[in-house]
Amino acid sequence: MSSAMYNEMWHQTQEALNSLLDKESQKMVEPHRNQVFIFHMLATFYVKYVQIFRNLENVYDQIVHPQKRILIRKILDGVMGRILELKNEMVELELTEFHYFDDILQDLKLAPQQLDIPIPKYFLKEKLEVIKGREKILAQILADTGLDIQEMRLSIKTISLEQAVKLIQIAERARQGRLRALFMKQIFLQEFRARQAKVPGEKMADVGAAALRIQKVWRGFHQSKKTERERQEEMVFLGMDPPPLLNEVSATIVQAERVTGLRDELQIKHEEDYKTALDTIKSQLQLIEGADIKENLRDQIRHWIIECRNLTGAFPEYPKAEEGGSAIIFSNKTPQQVIQDIIATQEEEEKRRKEKKKEKKPVKKVKEKKVPKEKSKEEDEQWKMSPSAFLQTMEEGNNIYKEIWKNKDESLNFLQNYDPEMIKEEKRKELESEIRVQVDELMRQELKNIKLAVNREKELPVKEGKKKGEEGSYGGKKEEQMGKDKDLTADRTIESLYKELVEEGLLVQTLKVNLSDYIGEYSYLGATLRRVSIEPMPSLLDVRQLIALYGVLPLGSADVHQNAPLVKSLLLAGPSGVGKKMLVHAICSETGANLFNLSAENIAGKYPGKSGLQMMIHVVLKVARQLQPSVVWIGDTEKTFYKKVPNAERTNEPKRLKKHLPKILKLLKPNDRVLIVGTTRRPFDAEIQSFCRVYQKIILVPRPDYASRYVLWQQIIQRHGGVITSALNISCLAKVTDGFTQGHIVRVVRSVLTDRRLRQQQQKPLIAMEFMGALSTMDPIYQEEEDSFKNWYAKTPMGKKRALALMGGNTGTAKDKGQKKGKKEKKKKK
Secondary structure, eight states: OOHHHHHHHHHHHHHHHHHHHHHHHHHHHSOBOOHHHHHHHHHHHHHHHHHHHHHHHHHHHHOOOHHHHHHHHHHHHHHHHHHHHHHHHHHHHHSSSOOOOHHHHHHHTOOGGGGOOOOOTHHHHTTHHHHHHHHHHHHHHHHHHTHHHHHHHHHSOOOOHHHHHHHHHHHHHHHHHHHHHHHHHHHHHHHHHHHHHHSOOOOOSOHHHHHHHHHHHHHHHHHHHHHHHHHHHHHHHHTSSOOTTSSSOOHHHHHHHHHHHHHHHHHHHHHHHHHHHHHHHHHHHHHHHHHHHHHHHHHHHHHHHHHHHHHHSSOOOOOOTTTTGGGTTTTTOOHHHHHHHHHHHHHHHHHHHHHHHHOOOOOTHHHHHHHHHHHHHHHHHSBOOOOOSSHHHHHHHHHHIIIIITTOOOTTOTTOOOOHHHHHHHHHHHHHHHHHHHHHHHHHHHHHHHHHHHTOOOOOTHHHHHHHHHHHHHHHHHHHHHHHSOOTTTTSOHHHHHHHHHHHTSEEOOOOOOGGGSOOOOOTTHHHHHHTTOOOOOOHHHHHHHHIIIIIHHHHOHHHHHHSOOOOEEEEEOOTTSSHHHHHHHHHHHHTOEEEEOOHHHHTTSSOHHHHHHHHHHHHHHHHHHTOSEEEEEETGGGGGBSSOOGGGGGGOTTTTTTHHHHHHHHOOTTOOEEEEEEESOGGGBOHHHHHHHOSEEEEOOOOOHHHHHHHHHHHHHHTTOOOOTTSOHHHHHHHTTTOOHHHHHHHHHHHOOHHHHHTTTTSOOOTHHHHHHHTTSOOOOHHHHHHHHHHHHTSHHHHHHHHHHHTOSOSOHHHHHHHHHHHHHHHHO
16 A cells, blocks of 8 residues: 555544544433433444544554554554443443444444454554564573573473383384384385286287276366366355365565565654754754844743833832743733733732732531532433543644645645655744743843832742742652661662572563464453343453453553553463463563463572562563563462462472562552552352452453364364365364364363374365364363352452342443442431
8 A cells, every 4th residue: 555545544443533633522421311322422433533543553654654644543442441431431321341232233234353453563663673672681691690491491392211212112013013013014015016027918809998097087087177177266166165275475475564664664764864854954954044033032021021010100020930921921812911810810809809808707617518418419310421641632633634634735745755844833832932032031030120120029038948948848848758668679780680590580581472372262252141131251352352452552552551441460360271371472462562470380499588479570561561561470379379288299388479569559550550459269268358359350251162263173274284274164163173272272282183194184184084083182161160269259359249230230320330239328327
């Protein structure tokens, strides 16, 4: 796609955003009561914002104009934040993390795949050099300490001497057997040739009959091949089979990737040109227009001083530098408007003085209390959307787009380079504010001299004393805060702390895994099951969506993390083999985050004692904040919250972090892009109250359903070099493997698709029966285990709220129910 096409895509996306902002501003004013209508409204907004997000992410990645990219980035972050806010609203309304939008997708004529949350490429692009440098340092530390060799040794399975001898014997006997079979085959062929030589050759009675027989055989073979080919073409045409060249990369895709790479290079070049232009244009403006701006400002301020003197009979107080100086007086105002403001403020001050004298009778206090109580009852029954921190950002960006870019003629800017006139306007304002600071200092002194000369007024030194007192009190508070938050490692550098954590094994290398590698399929029966009051198990695609929303987007963007609903901790609960650890590594890979491993097994024996534990937490948090984004992973986190510690694990002290985790969460602020992620396969072994107090969001990771298993078998076989033909019944494999996890499927495929088997595929295509032998040796996840996870989740705060909402019916919203419940409790207390 050319730049013009991406510009057109941007214009279309902005139009869609503009209409959506108008609709949302209308709907926010109207109060609603019907929960079904409210959810439909929120879900529609959510789906539409996701479509805008997908388009804007693509546009931001490909447009090369530097000034356009700044605006698109601002709007893109706003759209991301709004998606998270709407998700939070839907969770509070339905009291569940998983939602199904079948009806809305049907109305908007969208495919389920279009709901997939894209990961913005700028998360990694903008800090690629930093990530590469950090990876090099980490690899160097591991190589110097020999930890990488130890990890390799741990990954290699050790066997006893007897097993090794047995393996060698098996291999040697097999080799001898193959040689013996080859030798016997040669003897048999020699004997067969000798017998054939002794038998007298039979003369063909008729050459024509021989030719006819050959023709019949050839024509039969040719026709069968033709019929088979036509059958395959028919199946492809009907959509039952994929096209033969589906997995092959076409020349068009190769060309598109090459153009994308060139566009990335052009983006970098235009960005550098823009940055240099900012400095050069500013210096030029300072030389040409600096003196004139200074003179105009001085004349303007002098005129204001004289007018104030004429109107009020006294010289005005000059605004302080902390308040903004003279910029407050002349912020987009004419001199006449400034004079009117002075008169208005004087009149207001006089009124206030009169009111203060009259305020002696507190009679109207009872009446004032009654009115808001009546209003609050009406408001409680109606649902209103929470105020948004991102709507204003999007509206500002949309207004800038309308003013500057919507109707801008760019016919002469084919290369999409920066616009110098826009830079001049921006830098002129910046230069004016810098010169204004200098002018303010001069004019303050000038006003002081005029006051002394004309009125003989002297400034009282009390104000200066107050200032000093204020500074002293502020300094005292600061010292107190510093005393409370002591830096235990003030004398050490971040590099040395980073190295220490790597050597201790607390900071680990992340696996190169993308979130898209977590394969799954959309849940097509979710909405249908909910209509008949059956809570469906979430699909793997639903889990992937939540990881993108709660983990990747906030960690990737600082603005989104600071203003969106804050998620400090996340728990992934599910049976072993469903990909919990993979999702943790995917969060780190997609955002370039550091990974800290604070699992009970990993911290056992490290930093002993209370002081050692405090030091460990301090160092981890300090490095995590300084090198953010960061992920603190606690594997098998149920061990940290054990109801009763098993005797075998008491020496490891698995509950060391239990009391400190809530304190860590309190220390994390919105500007700290640090996420605590726990993974567990036995959550029912933990104390549920303290467990749920630490983990803000709990996500159940289920075993894959039929649709996900079908896609898993297909893609995993292909990724390991397998070729899928009509002989391999994928549907049969997906049906048979009900209860098996992704981990089971990967292990089975690896065991079957050996190098030798891959070479034999052309002569001997893969069949489903080959995978059955390896599957029969594995235990699946039974329904009882899945039910135990469901029952455990029902005891969590969110699960309890959901159960109460279902029992009480669907009338009214979750917010209303919470408010009514609170009122009843208050009445009982009274």
